[in-house]
Amino acid sequence: MTLEWIGDAILLLVVLPVVVYLLRGVLNAANSIVPSAQQIASAATAGSKDLDATALLLTTQGQVQKTIEVAADYGGSLDVILDDA
Amino acid sequence: MIIAVLLIVLAVVYYLVSTIVALQRITNALDEAITGVVGIIEKSAPVDEVVTSINANLDAGVDLLEGLLVKKAGVVDAVGLVDGLYPGAGAQGFRNIPDSQGVDAPRISEVYTKGTLTLARLGREAPIATANPAGPVLRDPAYGSRAARLLYPEVRQEKPSNLARSPVIGTDAPEQYERREDIGKPRKRMPVRD
Numbered sequence: 093m094t095l096e097w098i099g100d101a102i103l104l105l106v107v108l109p110v111v112v113y114l115l116r117g118v119l120n121a122a123n124s125i126v127p128s129a130q131q132i133a134s135a136a137t138a139g140s141k142d143l144d145a146t147a148l149l150l151t152t153q154g155q156v157q158k159t160i161e162v163a164a165d166y167g168g169s170l171d172v173i174l175d176d177a
Numbered sequence: 178m179i180i181a182v183l184l185i186v187l188a189v190v191y192y193l194v195s196t197i198v199a200l201q202r203i204t205n206a207l208d209e210a211i212t213g214v215v216g217i218i219e220k221s222a223p224v225d226e227v228v229t230s231i232n233a234n235l236d237a238g239v240d241l242l243e244g245l246l247v248k249k250a251g252v253v254d255a256v257g258l259v260d261g262l263y264p265g266a267g268a269q270g271f272r273n274i275p276d277s278q279g280v281d282a283p284r285i286s287e288v289y290t291k292g293t294l295t296l297a298r299l300g301r302e303a304p305i306a307t308a309n310p311a312g313p314v315l316r317d318p319a320y321g322s323r324a325a326r327l328l329y330p331e332v333r334q335e336k337p338s339n340l341a342r343s344p345v346i347g348t349d350a351p352e353q354y355e356r357r358e359d360i361g362k363p364r365k366r367m368p369v370r371d
Contacts (some may be wrong), residue, residue, distance in 0.1 A: 118196050167245045
């Protein structure tokens with residue numbers, strides 16, 4: 093009977109605090125990850141939204157090509173009407 | 178004994194459930210992050226190709242304009258033109274013409290306003306800028322148009338009033354000339370030598 097009481101005391105005074113301490117550490121670590129993960133998620137969403145304008149690059153590409161073509165046409169005309177140095 | 182075990186189990190259950198909830202929140206946030214990252218990857222995939230194409234076109238434009246400028250104005254005047262429009266840029270020279278980096282740029286912008294140089298180039302007679310960058314300009318920037326007029330015969334450009342008047346012709350002309358008889362007739366033949 094005495095040994096049983098000693099065992100209970102050890103369980104309550106030693107094992108339980110150790111278990112609680114360890115599990116609380118795991119819980120704190122998991123909780124500290126949550127805001128970081130949420131920040132990463134919001135940053136990724138914002139970054140993805142910022143890249144919505146990349147579709148306009150296709151318009152820019154076409155405009156640049158047209159501009160260079162017009163410049164080439166003007167250059168060809170200037171090459172004809174102006175003497176070389 | 179039973180109470181102690183029960184307390185331990187309760188503590189384990191409480192903390193494990195809390196940990197599971199926290200891990201689920203982490204999983205949800207990471208799923209959201211993965212969705213955003215996938216969106217970034219998908220949207221940025223064609224960027225490299227498009228930007229490369231834009232750069233290639235712009236490079237071709239630069240090559241075209243630089244080549245045309247050098248071909249028409251010569252390396253020295255071309256560098257002077259660029260330096261006049263963008264002070265200091267002449268020192269960098271042209272990308273495809275390595276010799277243009279060491280050119281002593283003439284002070285074209287100090288002599289010509291925009292457009293004047295084009296007209297001078299079209300006319301070809303006009304002297305460009307300075308013979309020597311350290312020397313005086315060939316054309317007076319304050320009286321550029323007069324300098325241009327000096328390139329042509331003096332009387333017509335400077336004193337048009339001194340030009341001889343055009344003759345008055347017609348039946349009412351103050352001075353009448355006799356009509357030549359041989360006009361309209363066969364040409365006179367020179368006598369044949371014996």
